[in-house]
Amino acid sequence: MTVALDGRVVRSGWTLRVDGLEIGEGVTAVVGANGTGKTTLGRAVAGLDRLAGGRLAIAGTVVDDPAAGVYLPAHQRRVGMVFQDLRLFGHLRVVDNVAFGLRRTGTDRTAARRRAGELLERVGVDSGVWSKRPAALSGGQRQRVAIARALAPEPEVLIVDEPLASVDSSGRAGLRALIGESPARHTLLITHDPVDVATLARQLVVLDSGEVASRGSVAEVTARPGCEWAATFLGANVVPGLARGTSVTTQAGLVLAVAAEAEGPVYVTFPAHAVTLHRDRPAGSARNAWQAELERVDIDGERARVHLGGPIKVRADVTRRSADELELHPGLNIWASVKATELTVVT
């Protein structure tokens, strides 16, 4: 079962072209720089934007094919959407927002409300606010309501657009878990957060300038990102750990010094080019240094991507010349370091 798109969408003079994209089951992350067409792709699948040409099929059923005169409107597709700006119904209570989709498909009010209650419980919205209007809720709670609302009609495809953009850090881990547990057969996660990709995505689609630059499993796409933006984005290292003040202890016990204070479970992210490699233990300002085992070196033009094992799995980008000077080869024991100011702590 796949969502298969082969076509183009035109939005106010701007075109998204997708050739032979197949989205498999589970969570697929759609990444790309701003304005590359991530949201447009989601809208086309949902039926909010029509194809200008080509064909879109969901689980084998053609839902949009202009040449054949086929267009199944959004409300007849089983595609749910969590909008970036949420779009909760301000005139309805929280519970009725969630019950909305069920009511439209003929479920009676009592049953729809009961089911909405179950979903709200599952996404962790306290029953004390069920009869309030969405405006009375916090950003994180509203985000949960929006997810519950989209899931209520049991869509085959769930599209989640930048789910954590408007949520403060304390609520992120829980929301991320919710998306990971999405019961929809296909979940399309539109994001620009490397942590989302590292923790949730099974597959990855990279968009660049209105076209698919790369797609496949996370490992496949990481190996050939297809564009500069994705290379940098996917080169980002994501290391889980436990924060205490300005230090983060990784699972293997490595302690990293960070610039910002935090408490509890976190992810430390840093770009591959921020990692420096040394033959000997480095001295000086780079306090975060550890000994690693070199697993593999990928040469790509003037750039060398070095995959390191050891206490943390990390990628390091160095110039090809440095790689030659350091005589890098698999199995080599080498020192890696990264400045505290290069580390971003994400909860």
Add this chain to the structure above:
Amino acid sequence: MAGRSVDGDHRRGRATRRQAAIAVTAALLLGVSCSGSGGSETRHDREVVVMAASSLTDVVEAVASSDPNVTAILSGSSTLVAQLSAGAGADVLITADAATMDRATADGSIRGKPVVIATNTVVLATAPGNPGGVAGLADLARRDLLVGLCAPEVPCGTLARRALDEAGIVPSVDTLELSVRALAAKLSLGELDAGLVYDTDAAVVGLSRVDAPELDGHANRYFIASASAEPSPAVQAVMDAFTETGGAGAEALLAHGFGPP
């Protein structure tokens, strides 16, 4: 410079005010706002403000165009009297009947002695081509016709009612127009089948007439009076133009088909 003509027609004045009031959306109040006076308060030394019944529109405008000092305010007689009593400034009042002039003298807003300057009769007028087949005054009782009269509040309405009462005819009225000109206009558009209008107004819009002997002898008299018991020379000159044979006003009355006093 030609004499200015202040538009005293109430409906136009109200319309302008309404446009402005729409901005504050207090639309409901507007139907009421017509109660204010439309008279001109500021006067130059030689200016003579003449308030005249709307049936005299053409006559007064003719006088105003030959005398630059005359400013005309035209409206239904009863409206003019109400405006005067509310304090509107005017030097000369011309009404279309005795009753309205009596009201003005009774409440003291007119102190000069009223003089008859002309008469006017009502005629039975029909839509162009007489599509309703009106044959006489008694046909005004036909329910299948659209019949219009002047409202009893204005002189042409009083006159029409008196004539109909005397003839023993109960008309099947569809509208009581607030001015004889409005009534004549609706007849000429063919929206009404028949109505009683002044002879002069029927002539102005070229209405077809049907003989109605019952209307003979029913005429109203136009009265002129000055506001002050001792009018200024300028005001007296305007009065004379209407009262003296050969005066500009008297000539205009004759020219527009009004009867002699």
Add this chain to the structure above:
Amino acid sequence: MSAPGGARTAPGPDPGVSRPPAALTIVGFVALGLLALPIVGLLQRAPWSALPTVLGESEVLEALRVSLIVSLVATAACVVLGLPLAFVLARRRLRFGRVVRALVMLPMVLPPVVAGTALLFALGRRGLVGQWLDSWFGVSLPFTTAGAVVAAAFVALPFFVVTVEAALRQAGDDLDEAAATLGAGAWSTLLHVTLPTIRPALAAGTALAWARAVGEFGATLTFAGNFPGRTRTLPLETYLALERNPEAAVAISLVLMAVALAVLVTLRDRWMPR
């Protein structure tokens, strides 16, 4: 920084930064006086003790009945016709959108007498469309209560359309899209999302249209004429009463004004954004 003195009692924006210059404030209050003065004038002439007698006159009651019927039917017509028009204006890309929008607003700025005359030429017995209504269906609108309804609806319709269109534009189609992804079709979305979202504007537009319909005078008089019990509404009765019995005119004016104020105050408090 806060305002000196303690004159302000109502909550509002902090005047410290947004306070207008003194001269502006003074002129503002002069304008307020201009608006309030006629009302004061009416109140000081009010025959309070005679009010029940005057308002109980059969002419007044009859005019009240005609006014209620005409204004309520006209308002209903405004809602039924205005809602689709507001949707067309807000949601469709019209070829001559600016012209169409100007056309819709025209009755708001048109002198009502002109509106009445135009209606006469269009729907009168000899009018453009009216002649066919007359010869095919035997329907003639002028000088009938239905004609008064048409006149009132003509001048009141823009108030409803403009109010609702603005709300529709402001709401956009974001919520409609959300509803579609939840399985709601066009009618279902309209009923369960769009209309409830613009409910305050619907109420405000209806109230404004009704207020305008009640106050209608010029177009009614020109198009529908004046006949007691049929087309003579309260404003016409006020006009006639002014010449027959000024006390009655003041009394009816007071009633109309009280109703208008009630509508506007309620609008302000409940439906209009502060």
